[in-house]
Amino acid sequence: MTAREAARVPFGAHSVRYAPGTLRPSGDPAAADRQVLEHYRRWKASFLRSGDEVGGRGRCAVFTPDAAHPFVAEAQGYGLVIIALMAGADPDAHALFDGILRHVLAHPSVNHPELHAAQQDAGGRDVGGRDSATDGDLDIAYGLLLADRQWGGGHGDYKALALRRIDAVMEREVHPGTRLTKLGDWSSGRFDEVSRTSDWMPDHFRAFRAATGDPRWDEVLDAQLSLAGALRTRHAPATGLLPDFVVDTTSGA
Template structure:
């Protein structure tokens, strides 16, 4: 770890050469200047102790997954994925979020953020070059089609708005202009005008495949859409409304006892429903799997910061089911469920455990559950790029260190 810190410090000097002197952050980690909605829960313990636990896990995450390389002034997040990709746009989005949120705790946050963004810019999608090609190999070459995946660009745009909030946009990289460029591209290439829901990526051609009116529930990020409507096009208000309406309807129709959402949703132009088995990725495409496991975080963080009633209801329903299902024991959670709550496997990871902590913040009966989830997040050893990134972002949210642009 010491050698990595030395290398990172040296690389930060190189980035300073490219970007100029770093600006002081306006909302440093641990300052808690961002307000949360009334009556939002947080884990028991002193705030300083909570922040220290987040900072400690950030240091682990950084040592394990943050890498310089692929080009002058670039950083990437090393993603150990089943697909064989070394880097994915999802990971770049996570990394950009983390660095914008950990500024202050991380002394080189702006330099590293700029390096992640430079990598993002260096790998444009072959379909819409204002978005990122979703996967690269160990030699930094685009692979698997060279097109986009919606979630990575959504997180990158939100992170760029946070960077503008933290450091302004008068330096070598104009974060606000970059965010607006990505938001405009996503509205054109990732939002289906007939439904106002996100598609699976810029590779989907409307009306020419079975994927034309399909969406991932994990791409439904109401907090992002709320920010995009304020900082970009007002059309994002329609995306926000459609997202909440569709999620609530799916809960009522297909998961009345659990509130769980499926990985993939089809027929969004008519009556949205869970995807059939084998629709895109496998047998669990219509179940609560490795995509949808992020939903409690996405809806929960919006509910916690905006106080939105619909997001709160959606997150609270999932949280109430989870704590009753497990008797407030996170160790009983499993990596995947049918929408009726039947477990699909007999193992677990933080990819599924951690997001429930964010939803628990807006569940008034969940203090014991939230405390148990926090302990689990703090005490579980590192597991890998995907669960660890989701865990870190969830810990940032529940420790009240999330930010809105």
């Protein structure tokens, strides 16, 4: 293994100080790490596909059995993030990460080459319009930043790929007025005023701000947190739960 391939932040190192107020599982951290690793191995065995199943040698993709089509953008994003975080515990993590990345890069959105076409069928063909889903692109970009931290350089330069995707997300998947995330690069008309709360990812937005130096990501973060607080106060003061979707986001109501 070369120095570049060795994980700089191996799973289980716990080298980063947890923020005050972080909820942590009780019990032995080493035992919890072993449980996470065992679950990760089961996840890989159940959901990771490779080779001819996903369009060719050297490619991997995360399989979603309950979706309309087996390969969806958010699953590839989850996969990149999970595998980058498990580096060090999984000796195959780097190769698997690059395999999923090859799948992602082979399926660009029809609307922007730096975004990912949201759905592929069992034959590896783009379906459903060949446009993007914001949640997938957010995790793909964040996963690339993690890969740059873990391994540096990489498949076409992870950091450069991340920066281009982050800029594309800002251009096509963030509303220029409200600074809320849109559903995808296809959103227009009445769908331009819809945002999915599960796409409001504060850690991603902070990481994008740090990576790019673009102050608009501060505006994105503030917009999501402000609206999340207003929704909780107005509709769910007892539980703090958020709705799946928010509509009429430009009305100011």
